[in-house]
Amino acid sequence: MNKPLTTPTPTPSSSLFARRTLIAALAATPLLPALAQFRVEVSGVGLTQLPIALVPFRGQDAAPQKISDIIQADLERSGQFRGVDASGQAIDDASRPDWSVWRQRTADSLVGGSITRLADGRFDVKFRLWDVVKGQELGFQNYTVPQGDLRLVAHRIADFVYEKLTGEKGIFSTRIAYVTKGGARYALWVADADGENAQAALASSEPIISPRWSADGQQLAYVSFESRKPVVYVHNVSSGQRRKVADFKGSNSAPAWSPDGGSLAVTLSRDGGSQLFTIPAAGGEPRRLTQSASIDTEPVYSADGGTIYFVSDRGGAPQIYKMGASGGNPARVTFSGSYNISPAISGDGRWLAYISRVGGAFKLQVMELATGNVASITDTSADESPSFAPNSKLIVYATHLQGREALMTTTLDGKIKARLAGQAGDIREPDWGPFRKQ
Known part of the structure; x- marks a missing residue:
């Protein structure tokens, strides 16, 4: 890859002036x-990662987006969190967790929620965040959105969880x-x-x-x-x-x-x-x-x-x-x-x-x-x-x-x-x- 800094006039393929060098053409493919x-694909292990359990949201299998999967991918990509196995467990925003189950699975925190399609076609998304170590709730939120905003809601939930547990603002809805x-x-x-x-x-x-x-x-x-x-x-x-x-x-x-x-x-x-x-x-x-x-x-x-x-x-x-x-x-x-x-x-x-x-x-x-x-x-x-x-x-x-x-x-x-x-x-x-x- 050649990145010269000597050409007096920039060209699309070899210009530091015009910036962001166009390295190589892709295969001929229509713009779709x-x-x-x-x-x-997340790889690597951080020095300190917070163990969190994301239980599949009730109703998400019938919804266009797997809300809990998006949240978990966001949190793991940040490098601050490690997903904990939540298989075999059913919990939502209306439930009270069995703390012993999640402590046995070494989860420090827990997220559960639900997604419901409303008569007007919108979706009602609710979730709760719990501190497993202290056995207490950390927050609840409720969103009513059109289908096209479901991914954004998942990212905003991830932002909420990230900020509550790290003290830093999340960037997943950016x-x-x-x-x-x-x-x-x-x-x-x-x-x-x-x-x-x-x-x-x-x-x-x-x-x-x-x-x-x-x-x-x-x-x-x-x-x-x-x-x-x-x-x-x-x-x-x-x-x-x-x-x-x-x-x-x-x-x-x-x-x-x-x-x-x-x-x-x-x-x-x-x-x-x-x-x-x-x-x-x-x-x-x-x-x-x-x-x-x-x-x-x-x-x-x-x-x-x-x-x-x-x-x-x-x-x-x-x-x-x-x-x-x-x-x-x-x-x-x-x-x-x-x-x-x-x-x-x-x-x-x-x-x-x-x-x-x-x-x-x-x-x-x-x-x-x-x-x-x-x-x-x-x-x-x-x-x-x-x-x-x-x-x-x-x-x-x-x-x-x-x-x-x-x-x-x-x-x-x-x-x-x-x-x-x-x-x-x-x-x-x-x-x-x-x-x-x-």
């Missing part, structure tokens, strides 16, 4: 929703964006955080790259080559309406939202070299941030909006730097390795994820910013496009696995990974969206 359906290529067609997808329930936001015969969520989760910025050159668009996810934000002479690429949603940092070559600019999210005249003879690209804001991290070859090879959001003198951040690209900053400001070339392989690295300590957390060799979950506990990234492109999630220590494997095609360029409003 099946491209975006995923199978979650969304991801990613790109597929089938034959000569490209598509931008929006899906649940587990990859299911995918909807095509855009389809094109020209490449689509670099999708980026706005902080409110309402818009996606991306780069499209439909004008036979890279142009930055902003796309309203709900309405489907979009607008050009950067269509200047030369290359317009690598969009990154400011946390307040008012502007985008972009890479433009309109003045002859690839440099960083900010531009109003509604469009307008860009303001230049960097003044160098080098290639400056791939900007990303810190969560507080005060710092921009970016990639530059000003030291002779691509490394990650940081500077104030209004520009200024950049400081180098990465020193381990001679080729480091694709920075992503965690929402809590503690971690930098990036891709490093190590002996010809491209590996996902995680740096603790306070100490500068770096860990390589994958055993694959073609990683790209890291993006943090909004609670800073997981990273989604693209890689090659068993001869195919795939999306993976990983815990920050690399102990627990989940493969989000396409059923009928390869996927790439993920970006994890923000928390969704209830």
Whole structure:
């Protein structure tokens, strides 16, 4: 896999400027929703995992979605939970657990519930969460939703359980964006955080790259080559309406939202070299941030909006730097390795994820910013496009696995990974969206 940083004008297949390299074409396959359906495979063992029993919800066998299975997959993918065998047990939201049974099965917590189809076609979903160790209830919730929202309800239940038992906000009801290529067609997808329930936001015969969520989760910025050159668009996810934000002479690429949603940092070559600019999210005249003879690209804001991290070859090879959001003198951040690209900053400001070339392989690295300590957390060799979950506990990234492109999630220590494997095609360029409003 070749990722040059020397080409003066970006192309769809070999551009760090335009970002998110399109590695390889998929088999010629029509763009169908099946491209975006995923199978979650969790692997690895964490140092500390909370044992939880998920009893099949009463009535779920007759329902379109297996609610308890979705909840369990979410929790296990987080790396914080280990499923406990619940076979042979029947319990729902109206039951009182036999604590001795669940203590014997070594469960610390227990979830039971029910799903009922109503006369109007909607579904009534109820559940309770219990602390088995203390023998007490921790919470009850009730949802009445149309069939299309059953998966979202399952994710929200998983969020509730996760937050009650860990004290951290869950991310299972969030969304991801990613790109597929089938034959000569490209598509931008929006899906649940587990990859299911995918909807095509855009389809094109020209490449689509670099999708980026706005902080409110309402818009996606991306780069499209439909004008036979890279142009930055902003796309309203709900309405489907979009607008050009950067269509200047030369290359317009690598969009990154400011946390307040008012502007985008972009890479433009309109003045002859690839440099960083900010531009109003509604469009307008860009303001230049960097003044160098080098290639400056791939900007990303810190969560507080005060710092921009970016990639530059000003030291002779691509490394990650940081500077104030209004520009200024950049400081180098990465020193381990001679080729480091694709920075992503965690929402809590503690971690930098990036891709490093190590002996010809491209590996996902995680740096603790306070100490500068770096860990390589994958055993694959073609990683790209890291993006943090909004609670800073997981990273989604693209890689090659068993001869195919795939999306993976990983815990920050690399102990627990989940493969989000396409059923009928390869996927790439993920970006994890923000928390969704209830």
